[in-house]
Amino acid sequence: MKNVLFMTAQDAETAFYEALEKADLDAMMAVWADDDDIVCVHPGGMRLSGVEQVREAWRQIFAGGTTLRVRLRHLRTAGGMTVAVHSVYEQIAVVGESQARHPVVATNIYMRTEQGWRMFAHHASPAPANPDGDTKRRKVLH
Amino acid sequence: MKNVLFMTAQDAETAFYEALEKADLDAMMAVWADDDDIVCVHPGGMRLSGVEQVREAWRQIFAGGTTLRVRLRHLRTAGGMTVAVHSVYEQIAVVGESQARHPVVATNIYMRTEQGWRMFAHHASPAPANPDGDTKRRKVLH
Numbered sequence: 445m446k447n448v449l450f451m452t453a454q455d456a457e458t459a460f461y462e463a464l465e466k467a468d469l470d471a472m473m474a475v476w477a478d479d480d481d482i483v484c485v486h487p488g489g490m491r492l493s494g495v496e497q498v499r500e501a502w503r504q505i506f507a508g509g510t511t512l513r514v515r516l517r518h519l520r521t522a523g524g525m526t527v528a529v530h531s532v533y534e535q536i537a538v539v540g541e542s543q544a545r546h547p548v549v550a551t552n553i554y555m556r557t558e559q560g561w562r563m564f565a566h567h568a569s570p571a572p573a574n575p576d577g578d579t580k581r582r583k584v585l586h
Numbered sequence: 587m588k589n590v591l592f593m594t595a596q597d598a599e600t601a602f603y604e605a606l607e608k609a610d611l612d613a614m615m616a617v618w619a620d621d622d623d624i625v626c627v628h629p630g631g632m633r634l635s636g637v638e639q640v641r642e643a644w645r646q647i648f649a650g651g652t653t654l655r656v657r658l659r660h661l662r663t664a665g666g667m668t669v670a671v672h673s674v675y676e677q678i679a680v681v682g683e684s685q686a687r688h689p690v691v692a693t694n695i696y697m698r699t700e701q702g703w704r705m706f707a708h709h710a711s712p713a714p715a716n717p718d719g720d721t722k723r724r725k726v727l728h
Binding site for chain 2: 479481483485487488489490491493518520521522523524526527529531533549551553564565567569570571572
C-alpha cells in the first residue's frame with residue numbers, strides 16, 4: 445500500500461475519497477504526503493498537523509464504524525507543475541440513514557513529491573444547505 | 587493600490603489581514619490574484635470563486651460597518667518557490683464588543699505570479715473554542 449504512486453493530483457483525490465468511503469486507514473495515509481507540514485481540518489474540528497495527528501484523527505473517524513458515501517460536486521481545480529488546489533463540495537450520505545446531510549466544502553491541496561502526487565492539506569467545513577441556489581448568505585463577519 | 591507588489595507570501599498575508607482590519611476593499615483585492623480560479627470560503631458561507639464573487643462578498647462584509655481586530659496564532663507555513671500554504675488560527679474581536687468570538691481556522695494559499703505573491707485561496711471556518719487544549723474533539727463524520 446505504501447508504494448502507491450499517484451501520477452496526477454486527480455488520481456490522489458480519487459484515492460482519497462475511495463479510502464474515506466472504505467474507511468481504509470492505510471489507503472488514506474498513502475494519499476497523504478509523509479511530511480510534518482501536512483494539515484487537516486475536519487468539519488468543526490481543530491487543525492491537525494503532521495502525519496501522527498492526521499493519522500490518529502482518521503483512525504478515530506474510521507473506528508466509529510459509520511459507512512459514508514461521498515458525492516463530489518462543483519469541482520474547481522487550479523495549479524501548476526508541482527501543486528494543485530482542488531475546491532469541491534462533498535455531499536456526504538451515511539449508509540443506513542435516510543436523511544441527507546448538509547454539504548461540506550473542502551479545499552484540497554496536492555503537491556508533486558518524489559513519491560508522486562500526494563495530499564498536502566485538506567480543509568473541510570460545513571457549507572450552506574443549497575450551494576446551488578444560495579444567494580442570500582447569512583451575515584458573516586468574515 | 588493596484589501596483590502593490592508583494593515580495594513574499596508573508597507580505598501578502600500581512601496585507602490581507604491589514605485590509606480586513608481596515609475594511610479596505612481596494613487593498614483587499616490587491617492581495618488577491620487577478621484570476622478566475624481564486625477561491626474564498628468565509629466561515630459558514632458558500633464557496634466563492636473568481637474575482638467578481640470574491641470582491642462582492644468582501645464589499646458586503648465591509649459595508650456592514652463592523653470593525654474587526656484579528657490576532658493570528660499558531661501559524662504554520664509550507665511551500666516552495668511558487669506556492670505557499672499558510673494555516674493559521676484567527677482570533678477575531680469586534681471593536682465595541684466585550685465578548686470574545688470563537689476562533690476561526692484558515693487555510694491561505696499564495697502563489698507567485700508576475701505581479702508578485704498573491705492570495706489564491708482563503709478557506710476559513712469556525713474552530714473549537716480552545717484550540718490549545720482541545721484534545722476531546724466532538725464526534726465528526728469526517
